[in-house]
Amino acid sequence: MDYMGVRVGRGDSESLPNEALQRIISTLANKNDEIQNFVDTLHHTLKGVQENSSNILSELDEEFDSLYSILDEVKESMINCIKQEQARKSQELQSQISQCNNALENSEELLEFATRSLDIKEPEEFSKAARQIKDRVTMASAFRLSLKPKVSDNMTHLMVDFSQERQMLQTLKFLPVPKAPEIDPVECLVADNSVTVAWRMPEEDNKIDHFVLEHRKTNFDGLPRVKDERCWEIIDNIKGTEYTLSGLKFDSKYMNFRVRACNKAVAGEYSDPVTLETKALNFNLDNSSSHLNLKVEDTCVEWDPTGGKGQESKIKGKENKGSVHVTSLKKHTRSGTPSPKRTSVGSRPPAVRGSRDRFTGESYTVLGDTAIESGQHYWEVKAQKDCKSYSVGVAYKTLGKFDQLGKTNTSWCIHVNNWLQNTFAAKHNNKVKALDVTVPEKIGVFCDFDGGQLSFYDANSKQLLYSFKTKFTQPVLPGFMFRRKKNQ
Numbered sequence: 001m002d003y004m005g006v007r008v009g010r011g012d013s014e015s016l017p018n019e020a021l022q023r024i025i026s027t028l029a030n031k032n033d034e035i036q037n038f039v040d041t042l043h044h045t046l047k048g049v050q051e052n053s054s055n056i057l058s059e060l061d062e063e064f065d066s067l068y069s070i071l072d073e074v075k076e077s078m079i080n081c082i083k084q085e086q087a088r089k090s091q092e093l094q095s096q097i098s099q100c101n102n103a104l105e106n107s108e109e110l111l112e113f114a115t116r117s118l119d120i121k122e123p124e125e126f127s128k129a130a131r132q133i134k135d136r137v138t139m140a141s142a143f144r145l146s147l148k149p150k151v152s153d154n155m156t157h158l159m160v161d162f163s164q165e166r167q168m169l170q171t172l173k174f175l176p177v178p179k180a181p182e183i184d185p186v187e188c189l190v191a192d193n194s195v196t197v198a199w200r201m202p203e204e205d206n207k208i209d210h211f212v213l214e215h216r217k218t219n220f221d222g223l224p225r226v227k228d229e230r231c232w233e234i235i236d237n238i239k240g241t242e243y244t245l246s247g248l249k250f251d252s253k254y255m256n257f258r259v260r261a262c263n264k265a266v267a268g269e270y271s272d273p274v275t276l277e278t279k280a281l282n283f284n285l286d287n288s289s290s291h292l293n294l295k296v297e298d299t300c301v302e303w304d305p306t307g308g309k310g311q312e313s314k315i316k317g318k319e320n321k322g323s324v325h326v327t328s329l330k331k332h333t334r335s336g337t338p339s340p341k342r343t344s345v346g347s348r349p350p351a352v353r354g355s356r357d358r359f360t361g362e363s364y365t366v367l368g369d370t371a372i373e374s375g376q377h378y379w380e381v382k383a384q385k386d387c388k389s390y391s392v393g394v395a396y397k398t399l400g401k402f403d404q405l406g407k408t409n410t411s412w413c414i415h416v417n418n419w420l421q422n423t424f425a426a427k428h429n430n431k432v433k434a435l436d437v438t439v440p441e442k443i444g445v446f447c448d449f450d451g452g453q454l455s456f457y458d459a460n461s462k463q464l465l466y467s468f469k470t471k472f473t474q475p476v477l478p479g480f481m482f483r484r485k486k487n488q
Contacts, residue, residue: 082158089151096150099141107142178208178261178268181241188257190276191378194246197257199271201241207263211238214259214270215245217252221275232258250278283370283379283478290366294482301366303482365405367395368478374449379478380459382442383416387482391415391427392443394454394476405481406430412468413479414443414456426456426466435466447476 110133117129137143179202187198197213214232235243255278258270287296295304372394381392391405393413399405405413406427416439417423426433442459455467 078158078160082155085155085158089153092150100145103140103142103145107140110136110140175263175265176207177266178205178263179203180269181211181259181261181271183257183259183271183274185274185276187242188274188276190278193248193250194244195248195255195257195276195278196242196244197259197274197276198242199259201261205261205263208261209263210236210261211241211243212236212260212262212267213238213243213257215255215257217255217278218275219253221254221277223273223275248278252278254278283368285366285480286369286477287366291364294364294366296366301480301482303364364482365399365403366480367399371397371475371477372447372449373475376446376448376451378444378446380442380444381480388418389416389482391479391481392445392456393427393479394445394447395479396474396476398474399479405479406432410474411479412454412470413481414466426468428468428470433466437463437465440465445478449476 113129113136114133117126117133120126120129181199181201183197183199189196195215197215199211201208213235215235216230216232218230235245254275256273256275258273260270261268284299285296285301290296290301293304295302383390391413393405393411395405395408395411399408399410403411405411406415407430409429412426412428414424414426414435418439422439424435424437424439426435437458440458440460440463443465444457444459444462446453446455446457448454449472452471453467453469456465457463458465
């Protein structure tokens with residue numbers, strides 16, 4: 001029968017060798033782990049569906065409440081307009097009615113007086129009454145009134161037609177969710193202490209406002225796992241389709257990345273997660289093979305004229321008073337070599353000072369404890385201000401115990417000398433090339449073993465200081481050397 005990708009014949013279990021059975025057990029265990037991880041992922045997704053649905057319902061209620069509130073405000077404003085217009089017209093008409101009533105009262109009184117005057121028999125009195133009536137009629141308000149309403153009862157100018165708005169409301173629907181971006185691993189760059197992640201949209205979407213990038217470190221290749229994983233770290237409000245994380249410490253084998261697009265109202269689905277390898281080669285300085293007058297601990301080396309018998313007279317701040325870090329770089333078509341920030345190496349127990357007779361005489365040299373045999377690597381070196389003379393570079397393992405960096409065909413370096421006059425030079429095979437540049441605070445070393453290139457940079461400004469072109473025939477080690485004054 002076929003089970004979990006392993007074919008087992010009936011009656012063959014007794015004839016199976018131990019190794020074959022172990023392979024079957026291993027295959028079953030791996031498949032069980034894979035299924036369990038998938039089940040965990042499904043449970044995690046189910047929980048996410050429930051939580052996200054609840055959140056979306058709450059947001060929908062908030063949006064409609066906001067819409068209702070706006071409609072209520074608009075309605076109240078329109079009602080106030082109607083009431084104000086009603087009050088204005090009513091006041092005008094009431095004023096006209098009052099004026100007309102007064103005029104009508106005066107006119108009726110004058111009419112009654114005129115009617116009584118018709119009964120006067122005496123011509124002189126009649127003539128007097130007639131003149132009074134005439135004068136009063138001339139001045140009567142009834143004849144000065146406008147018998148046209150100042151306002152009409154028409155209120156149609158305040159009528160509304162919400163047919164378009166009603167159609168708009170009827171077309172309310174969920175905002176189109178941005179599609180999931182696609183991370184392009186080819187365009188992603190893992191370089192030194194930084195990772196550049198690049199992505200693209202499957203189709204153009206001019207409503208996208210920004211992107212959200214999430215990342216986390218992991219020691220598992222492939223898709224992210226739910227159990228025993230670190231939390232995602234979020235970088236929000238990214239306007240472009242590329243982002244560089246710098247100042248990282250590659251203390252895990254891989255990093256997971258995912259990204260999603262957001263418009264003004266909603267975030268889209270995450271992209272398929274991408275796992276990028278962050279393989280880093282962290283080296284310590286080789287305490288057992290350095291010159292006896294150098295005090296070496298992990299990534300720090302100091303001058304110790306007592307040969308390890310005392311530490312009171314040490315010179316502080318020699319090379320790399322801090323950290324040295326080597327990081328593999330992925331080959332990439334982009335021009336130039338990144339020069340990231342320094343990343344500290346995790347502390348290790350101090351090496352035991354043993355019989356250190358590899359470098360003697362004037363070769364105050366110390367090498368790294370990890371060889372570079374292929375690929376691209378980068379590390380940085382920082383010397384404190386009172387460090388007067390030192391060299392930084394690489395050397396073959398076969399560097400002689402009396403040899404100094406740069407004076408043989410098995411070593412390459414740049415040398416800084418601040419004793420009497422400041423000199424800065426590149427050295428190889430006892431040939432010196434003076435460098436007309438300022439000595440940087442931190443020196444970055446980039447070794448492309450396969451490409452035969454050794455370059456030195458100002459680690460802060462990324463300015464190229466000098467570059468050797470060669471063909472490495474043996475593994476190389478990071479190398480550092482001091483020169484002391486004759487009276488020390």
